[in-house]
Amino acid sequence: LEARAQGEITRQHVYAIQDAAADLPDEAIPAFEAKALDRCRRDTVGRVKAELEILAQRMHPRSFVERHASARERRDITTRALPDGMSSLLLVAPTPVIAGIDDRMNQMATVVIDVRNAAKAAAGAGDDGARIPADILASDIRTRAQIRADIAADILLTGSPFADPTVTGDGPGTLGAIRAKIQVVVPALSLLKPDGDENSHAETADLVGYSPIDAETARAIAEACDNWWERLVTHPVTGQVLHTNGYQRTAAIDRHLRARDRHCRFPGCRLPAIRCEVDHTIDHALGGKTDVCNLAHLCQRHHSMKQFAGWKVRQLEGGILEWTSPVGTTYTDYPPTPGVHFTPDRYDPDDPRPADAAPADASDAPF
Known part of the structure; x- marks a missing residue:
C-alpha cells in the first residue's frame, strides 16, 4: 500500500x-x-x-x-441452477485437461463456422451440391460461444469415454450405451401449444431435483424420443400423475391404482391390491404406457394366466377390464364402487324428487 x-x-x-x-x-x-x-x-x-x-x-x-x-484429489463436476430455466456445469480438473478441452471446443467451433460459411457461399452461388439446405444454414446464427456450449453438451450426452473399464476384446464397452435420464413433471395443459399468443403464460413444468423449466421446453421434451426422456404428465387441477413414459410407476400412480382397484381385477378374485402385482394391460415392451389407463392390479396367479395361459384383457375407459378366455368367452370386471351409501332417514313428502327416489322404509338404510 x-x-x-x-x-x-x-x-x-x-x-x-x-x-x-x-x-x-x-x-x-x-x-x-x-x-x-x-x-x-x-x-x-x-x-x-x-x-x-x-x-x-x-x-x-x-x-x-x-x-x-x-x-x-478434489476434482469434481457440479451443477448450479441459474435463473430462467438455465443451469451451469462446473468441471474441476487439472489445468492441462481443462486447457485441452477449451482448445478442442475452439477447434470444433471453428470447423462448424467454416463449414457453415462455405456451405452458405455455395448455396448462394447456386451450387446444389451443398450438403445443408440454404434455409437451414441461414437460420443457424449461433455465436462461437453458443456453438462451443452446444458441442460440449452433445459430447457429454452422447459420447463414449476412452477410458472404459467395461471394454473387452470382443467389442466396445457399455458406458457409451448409458443414456441420460431426467424426470419432468408437466401439467397436462402445458403440453398444448398456445393459440395465437406465443407469449402465453402456460404453467411451468418441473425438472425434478433441479428447477422449473418453461412450457415450450417441456413440449420439446415431450415430443422427443421416448428412449431418452422419461415423462410424467399430471392433471392440471388435482396435480395427480396421469402417466409416465418409463416402466417404473410413481407413488402417485400407485396410490391412484390402489384406490381404484382395491383387489385383483380378474373376475371373481378378491385378493387385496396390497398383495397383488401391478400389470401393464398392454405390455410395456410392446409400447404400452405406464399410465393409469393401462395399469391394473393382478394377483400372481392371474397375472401368470394373462401372460402364459391364453387369457386376453382390454382396458376400457374408467378402468373397466374386458377379459376374453382362451375359448372366446368375454367377462367384464368393473372397478369396485364405494361400499357405503348415505340415504335420508325418513321420507319427506315435500321433497321435490320423484317418489321412487325415496326409500320404502327407514330400515333399508345401511345405518
Whole structure:
C-alpha cells in the first residue's frame, strides 16, 4: 500500500499481488511482497501477472508437485441452477485437461463456422451440391460461444469415454450405451401449444431435483424420443400423475391404482391390491404406457394366466377390464364402487324428487 501511495505501482498491480499471494501461508507473504513489488515497479501489470503467480508457487513452503497431488484429489463436476430455466456445469480438473478441452471446443467451433460459411457461399452461388439446405444454414446464427456450449453438451450426452473399464476384446464397452435420464413433471395443459399468443403464460413444468423449466421446453421434451426422456404428465387441477413414459410407476400412480382397484381385477378374485402385482394391460415392451389407463392390479396367479395361459384383457375407459378366455368367452370386471351409501332417514313428502327416489322404509338404510 505504501508503494501504491507513492505512485510506484498501480491499483491493478496491487490486485495482481493479492491474487498471486492468496494461497501463500502468512509467514511467506512478506518475502513474496518484497520480490513482487520489485518486479511490479519495472513493468506493466499485464506482463508481471504470470510471473507473480510463478513466483508465489516457488516461494510456497510446500512443493508445487505436493500441492497439486493434493488438489487433484478434489476434482469434481457440479451443477448450479441459474435463473430462467438455465443451469451451469462446473468441471474441476487439472489445468492441462481443462486447457485441452477449451482448445478442442475452439477447434470444433471453428470447423462448424467454416463449414457453415462455405456451405452458405455455395448455396448462394447456386451450387446444389451443398450438403445443408440454404434455409437451414441461414437460420443457424449461433455465436462461437453458443456453438462451443452446444458441442460440449452433445459430447457429454452422447459420447463414449476412452477410458472404459467395461471394454473387452470382443467389442466396445457399455458406458457409451448409458443414456441420460431426467424426470419432468408437466401439467397436462402445458403440453398444448398456445393459440395465437406465443407469449402465453402456460404453467411451468418441473425438472425434478433441479428447477422449473418453461412450457415450450417441456413440449420439446415431450415430443422427443421416448428412449431418452422419461415423462410424467399430471392433471392440471388435482396435480395427480396421469402417466409416465418409463416402466417404473410413481407413488402417485400407485396410490391412484390402489384406490381404484382395491383387489385383483380378474373376475371373481378378491385378493387385496396390497398383495397383488401391478400389470401393464398392454405390455410395456410392446409400447404400452405406464399410465393409469393401462395399469391394473393382478394377483400372481392371474397375472401368470394373462401372460402364459391364453387369457386376453382390454382396458376400457374408467378402468373397466374386458377379459376374453382362451375359448372366446368375454367377462367384464368393473372397478369396485364405494361400499357405503348415505340415504335420508325418513321420507319427506315435500321433497321435490320423484317418489321412487325415496326409500320404502327407514330400515333399508345401511345405518
